[in-house]
Amino acid sequence: MRRFLFLVLLLCPEFLAADHLPASPMARGIPEKTLSGIDIHRSHLKTLIDRFGQPTSYKKYPETEEAAEVTWDKDGTIIHATINADDIAYAVEVSGKPSALAKTGDGLMLGGALRDLERIYGTRFVKQGNQITIQWKDGTEMRAKFNGPRIVSILLLAEVE
Amino acid sequence: MSHVTFDGQTHELIVRDRNGRVVGTGHANNRTDSHATLQFVPDGTYAVRDRVVPHRHGRAEDTVNGMYGTFGIIRIVMNGHVGIGIHAGRQSEPDTTPERAIGPDHVTKGCIRTNEETMRCITELMRNDPLLSVTVLNNRRQR
Numbered sequence: 001m002r003r004f005l006f007l008v009l010l011l012c013p014e015f016l017a018a019d020h021l022p023a024s025p026m027a028r029g030i031p032e033k034t035l036s037g038i039d040i041h042r043s044h045l046k047t048l049i050d051r052f053g054q055p056t057s058y059k060k061y062p063e064t065e066e067a068a069e070v071t072w073d074k075d076g077t078i079i080h081a082t083i084n085a086d087d088i089a090y091a092v093e094v095s096g097k098p099s100a101l102a103k104t105g106d107g108l109m110l111g112g113a114l115r116d117l118e119r120i121y122g123t124r125f126v127k128q129g130n131q132i133t134i135q136w137k138d139g140t141e142m143r144a145k146f147n148g149p150r151i152v153s154i155l156l157l158a159e160v161e
Numbered sequence: 162m163s164h165v166t167f168d169g170q171t172h173e174l175i176v177r178d179r180n181g182r183v184v185g186t187g188h189a190n191n192r193t194d195s196h197a198t199l200q201f202v203p204d205g206t207y208a209v210r211d212r213v214v215p216h217r218h219g220r221a222e223d224t225v226n227g228m229y230g231t232f233g234i235i236r237i238v239m240n241g242h243v244g245i246g247i248h249a250g251r252q253s254e255p256d257t258t259p260e261r262a263i264g265p266d267h268v269t270k271g272c273i274r275t276n277e278e279t280m281r282c283i284t285e286l287m288r289n290d291p292l293l294s295v296t297v298l299n300n301r302r303q304r
Contacts, residue, residue, distance in 0.1 A: 020246070084258070090257065160194040
């Protein structure tokens, strides 16, 4: 049944982008809150600098028109945070080299496989090309990009509607 | 059949009845989060998925300051996007962009946001005069 649902989502063109998902593919359970130890509702930029050191790149009021876009390169693991006007890292993306830093609060890691994602978050998600999007009822969203069987980037985004 | 037009330049939503008569206008915008899978609704005419009543999420969720407002969302048919539409919400709750926008200007995931009065006007009209299409004009990324 789980494989069937995955196949339906894969083949059905209506389920391509997770804007406002209907209830059926919406993930159950408690929404993921952290990636690389960054809490997308609570972590301030200063906390991140204390933890990761001076960023590799820091753009205030960048072209994305968010408050700031900040990147750290930690031995090949790239951590990118989008900072909102409350100084919170409301969107975090990890890519590059798999490491202990590059994992979600529930344990999904760069380099992981689809079965790891399903084991941790279930099978209620949307597949678009090489990307899987998980959306929880409160609007929290996670996107995992695959290169072949392995996860090469994870984006965790606080609720935006 | 009724019809709604969103003008991305004047930031206005124009509601017309089956005779083409304008029965309501209101402020609307299409400001989106930088991570949205749809940065703005491209110009064009879209079929409507919720033609007679908006899609609702329950009283607890559909509130004046909730994601969608009290009338829920009117979803349009857009290839590749399942949940794009018109809704209100966040009437007095600022978003977390540097502009701290509220109401129709509060950022969305791609949707067109308007105010409660305009959603009320559309909702009352579509009950007896189904909303079959939405036209988007002069739109662009609104941030």
